Amino acid sequence: MPSRTARTLGTIVAIVGIVMIIAGGVTYYMVHNELKAANITVADDAAFLAGDEVDGPFSAYAQAQIIDEHALEATNGKTYAQLDRDDPLRQTAMSASFLRASLFTSVVAFGVAAMAMVLGLMQVFIGWALVSLSRREVAYERAPA
Numbered sequence: 001m002p003s004r005t006a007r008t009l010g011t012i013v014a015i016v017g018i019v020m021i022i023a024g025g026v027t028y029y030m031v032h033n034e035l036k037a038a039n040i041t042v043a044d045d046a047a048f049l050a051g052d053e054v055d056g057p058f059s060a061y062a063q064a065q066i067i068d069e070h071a072l073e074a075t076n077g078k079t080y081a082q083l084d085r086d087d088p089l090r091q092t093a094m095s096a097s098f099l100r101a102s103l104f105t106s107v108v109a110f111g112v113a114a115m116a117m118v119l120g121l122m123q124v125f126i127g128w129a130l131v132s133l134s135r136r137e138v139a140y141e142r143a144p145a
Contacts, residue, residue, distance in 0.1 A: 006134035014127025020120030028113035031106050035060060042066065054103070057110035064103035071096030 032055055040054035046066040052059045071093055075083060080093035 003134040006130050010127040010130025010132075010134065012127070013130065014124050017120040017123025017125075017127060020116050020123065022120075024113045024116030024120060027116070028110060031109045031113065032056060035106055043070070045069075057107045060103045060106045060110075064100045064107070067096050067100050067103070 036053065036055040038054070040063060042049045042052045042054060042059050042063045043066040044050050046062045049059050049062040052062070054060050054063050072078075074092050074096075075089045078089070078093070080090060080097055083090040083093055
């Protein structure tokens with residue numbers, strides 16, 4: 001009886017792992033496509049990936065970083081919170097902040113999707129191990145004494 005429970009549990013864990021791999025892959029692909037459709041290119045003066053199309057986590061991060069640099073240059077080193085309410089540069093700082101937040105959100109989405117796929121793969125391995133162990137237990141129980 002315990003081997004049947006382990007086999008059932010192993011199968012369920014593996015199926016959930018497969019679902020996580022698929023969900024993570026779909027999410028990663030969707031975020032990639034949405035970024036690609038925006039036709040954003042990493043600025044030429046970025047620290048890395050300059051000129052690259054923003055369609056992945058590294059290019060999104062690089063573009064977010066250079067947006068911050070450009071915004072600080074435009075506002076003489078002041079952030080949105082440091083600018084007076086009536087300062088016309090405050091709109092520039094706010095727009096830059098929103099753009100950066102959007103790009104960082106995509107970076108996080110890529111990370112969560114990748115984590116889901118890795119955890120799903122681990123669940124498939126755990127499920128496979130449980131099923132394999134349950135088969136060994138059945139074979140051991142049936143072996144002549």
